[in-house]
Amino acid sequence: MGSVSDAMLLAAESGPHLPSVSDFLPPEILFEGTPFAINRIILVRLVATVIMLTVLIITARRAKVIPGRWQAAVEWLLDYIRDNIIYQVMGPIRGRRYVPMITTIFMTVFIFNLCGIIPGMNIAATASVVMPLAFALWVFVQYWRAGIKEHGLGGFLKEELLPAGVPWPIYIILTPVQLLELVLIRPISLTVRLFANMVAGHLLVATCYAFTQFYLIESAGAAVKVGGALWLCGGLVFTCFEMFVAALQAYVFAILATVYINQSYPEAE
Template identity: 65%
Template sequence: MSEAMGMLLAAEPDLPTIDDFLPRGILFQGTPFEINRIILIRIVATVLLLVVLGITAKRAKLIPGRWQGVVEMGIDFVRDSVVYQIMGEVRGKRYLPMISTLFFTIFVFNLCGIIPGMNMAATATVVMPLVFAVWVLIQYWITAVREKGLWGYIRDECFPKGVPWPVYILLAPIQLCELVLIRPASLTIRLFANMVSGHLLVATTLAFAQYWVIESANKLAGIPVGMLWFLFGLVLTLFEAFVAFLQAYVFAILSTVYISMSYPED
């Protein structure tokens, strides 16, 4: 009796842990070129994105078909609803390729979290969001130096006009910290945290569904409970698809805003 109870208590759902985001190497273990599951997902997603966009561009027609129309709709969305809306057409043309690359790459990388066989967002570790954020950081500093000069940019941001000079003692370090650390950190943490939490929520609901349907000792009660967990997991999966788009959109919007703020005020 006690042995049976022990087996029943030992049968628990296989819940996701933080170790899911630190997978073992698959290729080139122990070298600087080690490839694990998440890196492999990034490589596959990047190749697929390049192939799809490359084939679409190669077969582009004056009167677009359905697929070309979908791709052009996405590009038009980034151009009109993100870049041009914030920066205007004149300034926006320079940064449209960059913001479009950020949006589509982050969107596809995020979607990997709900694609069967991948089941892990390529942005679910801090490195990839940080790379995107550093790219934005470099771009808005380059823009600022080109438009205002290095000292002109730092002066305008850290020592705004109309502020009593004693306030600069506190304001200047805060503003400089925002330019160098807070902006890229906010971009990184927002994207990374949303993808990690989404993966944990979806994986947890599906783990409970598997447990109640397959591993539960009481099948009569377990199957209905498991189906409820499965439906909940399906709803969260659809919500994750929306979050994948939303986080790519927010990242693109904030990147455009930060670059636009580096220009002199009209």
């Protein structure tokens, strides 16, 4: 008991450990120094992916004509993504080919976002720029592919860089801007929107809980202890809010991906 008490007193003297940006650049913990090195965020991604695939595979194998509650919930989510995101933007004819892609993006982003509030993980798997960037590049590869397939490379670039109905002197300014938007601004905005929201959410929740550490109870005055209790309540509120943000950011990313891809086609069917 003495060693535990000493450790608690030491924690009280040192104060809270506040989160920082360095939390999103954790050291390698497996296969250090090799091309297969794994840090904490990568490990969280691997574990979350295995869990997600396992749950979906088991659900699919046990599917029945009359679904139970779990199967009904999964089917409702898949139907919502298909009907209210993909088909609503693209229509059923064009959208059918993109159902697997957009569903994968939505489900993966949602589960990866939730990792930030799951005990033992405690960090969103999308809270580093690599994963959001990978999804954004996937979206814009499909955007270019669809546009080139519909218009040809020359026609696609003409549509994007030289919009119809613009006086030709304006093209001197507009064309470089359109090129930047096509190759940089849209992918970066899609990446940063997801990445920044998850980083900000993690820092906010972690800061709230940091101010409820033992040193507030052991060393602080009565007023500060009350403040620590309020920080704890704030942490619980923001944890619930992070669940909402996890779903909202998955929805925003999926619907923007659908809109961007749809823009590479002619008029909607």
